[in-house]
Amino acid sequence: MITVFFDGLCSPRNPGGVAAYGYLIYRNGELLHRGWGVVGEGRGMTNNVAEYEALLAAIRWIQKNAPGERVVFKGDSRLVIKQMSGEWKVRSDTSRRYVPLIKSMLEGIDHKFVWIPRDENVEADALSKHAYEMHRRGRQE
Template sequence: MIEVYTDGATSGNPGVSGAGIYIKANGSTYEYSLPLGVLSNHEAEFHAVIKALEICREQFPGEILSFRSDSKLVVDVIEKDFTKNKTFSPLLEKIKEKANHFPYFFVKWIPEKQNSHADQLARKAIHK
């Protein structure tokens, strides 16, 4: 099972955004700090999950994925498979489409302090 920690950060809301992705897989760790352009904070959180799924499809095809995020909104939307928000709805659809490439995709909310590595990577991406 691959553990994936994601976080989105913005400078301003909306503002310049970045995604931080920290992956633990097969005894190794992988770090990604990806600029996202101008987004709201919540959009950045969704995009971090999407980018992480893209990375996992390339690097870890066919694996079981266990995602962790400190965004209650993102975790709730994915778990309930529903949002009324017109901005988040297409992002949820992208997540579902990308998650379908894996046998199992789990997402779990974690406190911010347990997601500090992904947070640092997301903040670093803002300055790229």
């Protein structure tokens, strides 16, 4: 089984700051991959955009490197988890853009979404902060 921890941020202000994300992918408790990135800066950037982009990046990696495996997505954004689980309605333009896309990418993949408290998501949070800091310093890794 694959477990994905994901997180996103928008700093120094939300909305309109730098949207960055991080994610970790484990198989049966063993780290397979970790990733991070910057979505953009300014208009249209929010925490939610960063969270959804983290999911997209993780799903792309899974499609390429672990197809057909059962996946559990864990995140501390109640909005993203509840919308992706179908428990909450999709109302914002951001959610209307991302939720159908992500659901279509997950077709045929046995998966579920689980909300976790922030203190159980510290590694993904640290990766999103790392991506932000690299961007702020004008560096890439």
